[in-house]
Amino acid sequence: MNLHLENKLFLVGGATSGLGKAILEQLIAEGAKVIAVARTEQKLENLKATHEKIEVVSGDLSEESVLEKVMSKIGDRILTGAVINSGGPPAMPVLDTKLSDWDDAYRNVVRWKIALTQALLPKMLENNYGRLLYIESVSVKQPVENLVLSNSMRLAVVGYVKTLSQEVGTSGVTFNILGPGYHSTQRMENLFKKNSELKGIPEAEIRSTFAEQTSIGKIGDPKDFASLAVWLLSQHSQYITGQTISVDGGLVKGIMG
Known part of the structure; x- marks a missing residue:
């Protein structure tokens, strides 16, 4: 299947490792251009050296200055889609958490995703097209042991994305979440x-x-996960929005998993 992504511009967070890197590599294989964002500058430079269609922005997207750098990098170009992705909060059981852990988890899991969405969305609405894909966790369907911060905060993102998809559903912009299991x-x-x-x-x-x-x-193999992600970033996924899709090898046992 031709995904028609040649020379389309995408933003990928957490691009130097794990699922983010797997998605970036498949986008490049489809002929897309990618702005890669990650915290480690050297890893980004190494990634940039692998392909001429990769641009980079180093830093933590939870910081306003890094978001400004991302928007400056995009400039007046049309951004076809974005993979909103980064690492999660530290693993710990409920009784080990402090209120400061919850404050940090809100900033690291929820707040910056809303800020980035609000920055990217106006231009997509103006163009009547866009693909926003949020990489969360299977924990939004079934809690993962010792990950209470992730189990809780990622559900806030699900509520936000679902609401947004309902409010601007006719805009040509889609909003979906992938919930990876164990990769x-x-x-x-x-x-x-x-x-x-x-x-x-x-x-x-x-x-x-x-x-x-x-x-x-x-x-799971991150490459398999990325194949679905890239399809959701393509024009073929126009009738799918507001969905949270588990990619988990059958981990979630619920009927609606």
């Missing part, structure tokens, strides 16, 4: 390590336990 990323490795420390069980055993929770019995 082979550094984020998951950190979670395996945290669970290993908490339970006194080897990381390999923890990893196997997580894989066994899925219907297909294995941890």
